[in-house]
Amino acid sequence: xxxKNRTKNYAEDIDKxxxxxxxxxxxxxxxxxxxxxxxxxxxxxxxxxxxSLASGETFGASSEEVMxxxxxxxxxxxxxxxHDDHPDLDNDDMRRGMATNHKVFGNAxxxxxxxxxxxxxxQILSSEALKEQNPEKLRRRLQANYEIAQAIGSxxxxxxxxxxxxxxxxxxxxxNILRYIHTHKTGxxxxxxxxxxxxxxxxxxxxxxxxxxxxxxxxxAFQITDxxxxxxxxxxxxxxxxxxxxKNDKLTYPSIYGLEKSKEMAxxxxxxxxxxxxxxxxxxxxxxxxxxxxxxxxx
Numbered sequence: 001x002x003x004k005n006r007t008k009n010y011a012e013d014i015d016k017x018x019x020x021x022x023x024x025x026x027x028x029x030x031x032x033x034x035x036x037x038x039x040x041x042x043x044x045x046x047x048x049x050x051x052s053l054a055s056g057e058t059f060g061a062s063s064e065e066v067m068x069x070x071x072x073x074x075x076x077x078x079x080x081x082x083h084d085d086h087p088d089l090d091n092d093d094m095r096r097g098m099a100t101n102h103k104v105f106g107n108a109x110x111x112x113x114x115x116x117x118x119x120x121x122x123q124i125l126s127s128e129a130l131k132e133q134n135p136e137k138l139r140r141r142l143q144a145n146y147e148i149a150q151a152i153g154s155x156x157x158x159x160x161x162x163x164x165x166x167x168x169x170x171x172x173x174x175x176n177i178l179r180y181i182h183t184h185k186t187g188x189x190x191x192x193x194x195x196x197x198x199x200x201x202x203x204x205x206x207x208x209x210x211x212x213x214x215x216x217x218x219x220x221a222f223q224i225t226d227x228x229x230x231x232x233x234x235x236x237x238x239x240x241x242x243x244x245x246x247k248n249d250k251l252t253y254p255s256i257y258g259l260e261k262s263k264e265m266a267x268x269x270x271x272x273x274x275x276x277x278x279x280x281x282x283x284x285x286x287x288x289x290x291x292x293x294x295x296x297x298x299x
Contacts, residue, residue, distance in 0.1 A: 003289040010053060011046045013063065017071050021124060035105040035113035036120075039078050043096045047222075048073045048189060051290070052197040055211060058284045059201025066200050068128050069144065072121040073193050076152055079117040080161075080189075082110050089165065122149070137200075144196040151192035160185025169249040178251045186226070187219030203280075210279040214287070217273035221294045224266040227252040228259060229298070270295055 001009070018040055025034045049070030056066035085092040085100040087107060092100055102110035125145045132138040150156055164181045167174075194215035198208055231254050253262040273291045277284070 003286065003293065006286055007050065007290075010050045013067070014046050014049045014053075014070060014074065015041070017067050018074065021068065021071055022120070031105065031109060032112055032116055035101060035109050036117055038104060039082050039095075039101045039113065040075065040117070042098050044074070044078070046074060048077050048193040051190065051193040051215070051287075054284065054286050054290070055194045055197030056201045057197075058211070058280070058282045058287065059198050059203040059207065061197065061201035066197050068124050069141075069196050069200060070193075072124040073148065073189070073196070075117045075121040075124070076148070077189060079114040079121070080152070080157060082114040082117070084161070086110060089161070140199045144192075144199040147195055147199075148189075148192045151188040156184050156188040157186075160188070164250065167251045173251070173256050175256055178253065178256055181251060182220065182223040183216075186223040187216060190219035190222065191215040207280045207282070210276045213276040214273045214280075214291070217269045217276065218291050218294055221266045221269040221273065221291070224253045224262050224269070225294055225297060227254055228262055228266070231259065266295055 022037055022040065023033045025037050027033050052070040052073055053063055053066050057063065081095060082101045084090050085095055086102055093103055094100060100110075101113060105113065122145075125148065129138060129141045129145060132141055152158065154162075160181050160183065163177060164185055167177055167181065191212060194211055195208065198211050203211060230252070253265065257265065270291050274288055277287055277291070
């Protein structure tokens, strides 16, 4: 199966699982469940859950073993987007070609929808651990859950968001601050997504090291490409306003290195990612293709 069709199949399977895991929109109080579902099913790429599934399969886990963890990762990602779009943060009106959550449901309900998605993610992760009967598999699941929590806390994704906010408009072009922001704001959850699948599978320590470097490198490439698309992308394809980074005076790769150097850095990151992926000695053409896709994506 080619990359495009396999990605479509992954996304469809994830959407089916998410639909079953989320409360129906008719459940009281209806507005919060409508708000949660609105953003979850607003047409995301499902990159993080796909990475978790593909990584798990690489190391011997079935999609059924990884699916709920993958869905939890998507709920966490969606919560972060709802809050990131909020007027007190990036104040964006559009996301994935649709009005952002706070524009539809109001500021307070958007905050609560994000809170509810984050909480439900850990309910799902805990439920999966409670069902596990094998002691070693349980240990691996608990480690994956711990790493996911660590990846999104004040020393992970939230920490990256904090430094991103603090650096807006300060006029500094500090590459170390830029690296900190993107390593944590974007990269940590991508890293946890790949590692969670590998942990639920049977990856040994050396394999975990190599797949982790792969994850870190594609996370870097993804963020550099995201920064480039905010300058050069097609607004209709992106589904959000372009030029928002410059408008908000954000620290980005193009603002420090320029477009051409940024593209070279993204290409180098993908090249390194593929090198470490192959060191696992596990064949996964899909993960190779996904890394290469990051360089050519339009949204």
